[in-house]
Amino acid sequence: MIKLSESEIKEKLNDIDGWEYHDNALHTTFEFNDFKDAFSVMTRIAFEAEAQQHHPDWSNVYNKLHISLSTHDAGGITENDFNLAKTIDTIIEGE
């Protein structure tokens, strides 16, 4: 996977809502009603990440979930990150 340029990243950001680009990664934060809801979404994301062989860097505190996406192998952001971001948004929208 080829690392995307700054201008490619900025253009592709228009396709995903609520994600920010900084520190060489895509970032978002979700807030749920409680821990159970957060962890249930994390479980569903985990199965999709495994299917895509692309994994989030994330942290969870009670009902909050922070997610960062980057392609470690490429040292930046690739199509894989945007694909996983869209998958995550689809999972969240289904909630």
Ligand SMILES: C[C@H](O)[C@H](O)[C@H]1CNC2=NC(N)=NC(=O)C2=N1
């Ligand atoms: C071999 C395997 O596909 C690679 O190590 C994958 C696994 N998941 C990954 N996930 C992320 N976010 N970045 C990677 O570079 C990456 N590499």
